[in-house]
Amino acid sequence: MSIEVVMTGTGSTKYGPSERSPADLAQLAVKDALEEADLRPGDIDGFVLSTQNSDILQKQGNPVLRFAEFLGLDVKFGTRTEAACVAGTTALKTGHMAVESKTVENCLVLGVEKCNELPSNTEVVSAFAFINERDFEAQLGANAMWHFAPYAVRHMHEFGTTEEQLAEVRAKNSRFSTKNPKAHFQKEVTVDDVLESPIVCKPLKLFDCCPISDGASAAILTTGENAKEQVDVPIYAKGYGQGMIPADVVSSIPDHSEFTALKKAARRAYEDAGIGPEDVDVVETHDCFTIAELLEMEALGFVEKGGGGKFIEEGQSDLGGEVPTNTSGGLLCRGHPIGATGICQATLIAEQLRNEAPKGRQVDGAELGINQNLGGPATNQAVFIWERR
Amino acid sequence: MSIEVVMTGTGSTKYGPSERSPADLAQLAVKDALEEADLRPGDIDGFVLSTQNSDILQKQGNPVLRFAEFLGLDVKFGTRTEAACVAGTTALKTGHMAVESKTVENCLVLGVEKCNELPSNTEVVSAFAFINERDFEAQLGANAMWHFAPYAVRHMHEFGTTEEQLAEVRAKNSRFSTKNPKAHFQKEVTVDDVLESPIVCKPLKLFDCCPISDGASAAILTTGENAKEQVDVPIYAKGYGQGMIPADVVSSIPDHSEFTALKKAARRAYEDAGIGPEDVDVVETHDCFTIAELLEMEALGFVEKGGGGKFIEEGQSDLGGEVPTNTSGGLLCRGHPIGATGICQATLIAEQLRNEAPKGRQVDGAELGINQNLGGPATNQAVFIWERR
Numbered sequence: 045m046s047i048e049v050v051m052t053g054t055g056s057t058k059y060g061p062s063e064r065s066p067a068d069l070a071q072l073a074v075k076d077a078l079e080e081a082d083l084r085p086g087d088i089d090g091f092v093l094s095t096q097n098s099d100i101l102q103k104q105g106n107p108v109l110r111f112a113e114f115l116g117l118d119v120k121f122g123t124r125t126e127a128a129c130v131a132g133t134t135a136l137k138t139g140h141m142a143v144e145s146k147t148v149e150n151c152l153v154l155g156v157e158k159c160n161e162l163p164s165n166t167e168v169v170s171a172f173a174f175i176n177e178r179d180f181e182a183q184l185g186a187n188a189m190w191h192f193a194p195y196a197v198r199h200m201h202e203f204g205t206t207e208e209q210l211a212e213v214r215a216k217n218s219r220f221s222t223k224n225p226k227a228h229f230q231k232e233v234t235v236d237d238v239l240e241s242p243i244v245c246k247p248l249k250l251f252d253c254c255p256i257s258d259g260a261s262a263a264i265l266t267t268g269e270n271a272k273e274q275v276d277v278p279i280y281a282k283g284y285g286q287g288m289i290p291a292d293v294v295s296s297i298p299d300h301s302e303f304t305a306l307k308k309a310a311r312r313a314y315e316d317a318g319i320g321p322e323d324v325d326v327v328e329t330h331d332c333f334t335i336a337e338l339l340e341m342e343a344l345g346f347v348e349k350g351g352g353g354k355f356i357e358e359g360q361s362d363l364g365g366e367v368p369t370n371t372s373g374g375l376l377c378r379g380h381p382i383g384a385t386g387i388c389q390a391t392l393i394a395e396q397l398r399n400e401a402p403k404g405r406q407v408d409g410a411e412l413g414i415n416q417n418l419g420g421p422a423t424n425q426a427v428f429i430w431e432r433r
Numbered sequence: 434m435s436i437e438v439v440m441t442g443t444g445s446t447k448y449g450p451s452e453r454s455p456a457d458l459a460q461l462a463v464k465d466a467l468e469e470a471d472l473r474p475g476d477i478d479g480f481v482l483s484t485q486n487s488d489i490l491q492k493q494g495n496p497v498l499r500f501a502e503f504l505g506l507d508v509k510f511g512t513r514t515e516a517a518c519v520a521g522t523t524a525l526k527t528g529h530m531a532v533e534s535k536t537v538e539n540c541l542v543l544g545v546e547k548c549n550e551l552p553s554n555t556e557v558v559s560a561f562a563f564i565n566e567r568d569f570e571a572q573l574g575a576n577a578m579w580h581f582a583p584y585a586v587r588h589m590h591e592f593g594t595t596e597e598q599l600a601e602v603r604a605k606n607s608r609f610s611t612k613n614p615k616a617h618f619q620k621e622v623t624v625d626d627v628l629e630s631p632i633v634c635k636p637l638k639l640f641d642c643c644p645i646s647d648g649a650s651a652a653i654l655t656t657g658e659n660a661k662e663q664v665d666v667p668i669y670a671k672g673y674g675q676g677m678i679p680a681d682v683v684s685s686i687p688d689h690s691e692f693t694a695l696k697k698a699a700r701r702a703y704e705d706a707g708i709g710p711e712d713v714d715v716v717e718t719h720d721c722f723t724i725a726e727l728l729e730m731e732a733l734g735f736v737e738k739g740g741g742g743k744f745i746e747e748g749q750s751d752l753g754g755e756v757p758t759n760t761s762g763g764l765l766c767r768g769h770p771i772g773a774t775g776i777c778q779a780t781l782i783a784e785q786l787r788n789e790a791p792k793g794r795q796v797d798g799a800e801l802g803i804n805q806n807l808g809g810p811a812t813n814q815a816v817f818i819w820e821r822r
Contacts, residue, residue, distance in 0.1 A: 097494075109517070
């Protein structure tokens with residue numbers, strides 16, 4: 045009889061530039077997660093830490109030992125995971141496996157990132173270049189915009205997708221963000237605001253891009269048995285899929301008209317869960333750029349290839365549509381503290397499935413949700429499926 | 434019925450300063466591991482990468498996607514682990530959980546490190562300071578010698594341990610290293626050589642310290658079922674234990690007379706495996722300094738606290754003794770490419786349990802072995818128990 049794994053406690057700090065240290069941010073998120081699950085630090089026997097930039101921005105390797113000390117943990121399994129922007133979800137999966145394999149009972153999965161350590165965003169973006177392939181791309185100034193703009197160009201060319209359709213992603217997510225007091229940005233922007241914002245990397249404009257955020261998010265994973273004592277509404281881990289394609293630089297991506305790695309990850313996750321895209325009630329996706337959310341709608345199977353622009357235009361990803369998407373504001377508005385993002389997404393899905401999201405963001409009767417997270421030039425993708433029972 | 438996890442393919446490069454890139458080193462180790470298990474890259478569906486310093490020394494984050502590309506892998510689960518010098522064993526455990534939880538069938542666990550990227554050892558040691566706690570220790574020039582010398586001072590003070598006994602650890606391991614063509618150093622040194630070598634951090638001398646090595650090691654973990662088709666002598670994962678104490682800087686370590694975290698890790702591992710120290714035939718331990726091996730004999734329960742010096746002096750950790758230890762030459766002579774070390778240790782235990790170590794290193798009839806790995810100031814410890822059946 046295999047162990048069922050459940051998300052119980054959840055917690056997040058407000059996202060956005062912060063004066064707090066990574067350890068401070070972590071404490072805040074973990075305190076909330078422990079309280080929600082009615083646990084103390086001594087009850088935690090597994091610890092997976094997701095943080096991307098501590099070596100470079102904090103000049104601090106080996107954070108897992110340090111954070112365990114700060115948090116008062118004595119664990120039977122503990123490690124840090126790192127996989128660029130998808131690390132939060134690989135951390136969740138690592139914690140999931142730790143519980144499922146009976147290595148631990150209560151696993152804290154914590155994502156922490158403090159990106160605003162340098163005087164300007166430009167300097168932070170330069171520092172982030174170390175995530176890119178070194179010998180060709182990083183030297184040339186490669187960055188995330190460089191990786192994602194070609195997807196937009198290609199989709200517009202092949203399917204007639206418009207800049208207005210891309211802008212609608214940000215407009216929708218910004219409307220949700222006004223109801224999320226933890227979001228980095230909480231201001232509504234219109235399609236025209238997006239179109240009039242400065243070009244960053246054609247056709248992506250400033251408001252097509254997510255910000256550089258600080259923040260921490262935490263989730264506690266436990267056994268189905270323990271969960272009964274921890275929370276009223278247990279959220280079950282129902283399926284996981286990851287997919288990579290062998291492409292780390294823009295020139296080796298075989299097809300910019302789709303997220304090929306996500307199609308793989310989604311197929312594997314649906315198979316693992318025994319469900320299909322039609323069963324999904326709510327999703328948090330990795331909308332680091334507006335074009336990303338559009339391609340995610342297609343790769344997750346909510347609309348056919350090429351139909352993403354129309355899907356969004358018709359409001360199918362909005363509340364009341366086919367699959368309400370990024371009702372937290374998404375990376376575009378909620379923010380993107382790199383290693384924390386995947387974990388935050390999962391906690392937001394839990395909030396939805398527990399019917400605890402505020403009015404204007406709650407999806408009525410949501411029972412099954414997905415968090416989808418990506419790393420690198422969208423070529424390493426992970427999908428986690430969660431269910432209320 | 435729970436899945437049994439087996440180590441099949443194993444591979445390591447020669448350790449020591451190398452002109453090869455991390456990717457090159459990885460290819461060599463992985464090629465050997467795949468051949469040993471009679472697998473191709475396409476058979477691998479899980480990938481855990483352990484590398485410590487790529488962000489700092491190679492200016493390269495997100496190595497997991499890049500290495501998957503180089504190696505031609507298409508995996509259902511993949512991440513990097515980082516936990517300083519113990520990362521190799523947390524990677525093994527992550528791969529173990531991936532197989533045990535049926536997430537994947539054949540998991541490649543790969544450790545790669547290229548430390549010799551800077552003009553001098555002094556510069557490399559300075560770069561490594563980022564692993565140490567930043568606000569107090571790293572600024573003061575903390576390094577591994579600073580962390581381990583107090584253990585030696587304390588043990589000598591409390592139990593009368595001598596510099597000669599410490600030197601005997603290096604002398605023993607150097608004798609083994611002359612029979613290991615992959616070792617960083619392969620030259621026999623005597624107790625007198627050690628005692629006459631320059632002081633590094635009193636009482637530790639140059640030959641009491643392990644070198645700075647490049648290298649890669651790989652292990653393939655699979656199900657008991659698959660293992661039958663891959664190798665003649667399957668090596669079963671029998672137990673795992675990890676232990677931390679809340680101490681990241683030298684001044685917060687409560688007791689320098691022992692490895693308290695290892696006592697915890699060992700207790701948990703023995704419990705998980707249902708065995709005791711008396712059942713262990715051979716061990717590879719984390720002898721980053723001579724004093725470490727001595728304290729490991731005690732914390733692993735092979736000799737009572739305080740008895741480590743005499744145990745070594747009597748040859749109990751040598752071939753023919755109670756528990757032959759570091760028959761590969763250990764970190765002291767084999768070398769210590771940080772993220773690779775734990776994985777290398779496990780492959781060396783597999784070699785022993787398969788009765789494939791060369792004469793002069795093989796422990797006759799060894800059936801059960803341990804690899805023990807530590808991180809930080811010895812306050813994060815992991816023990817993996819392996820068995821031939």
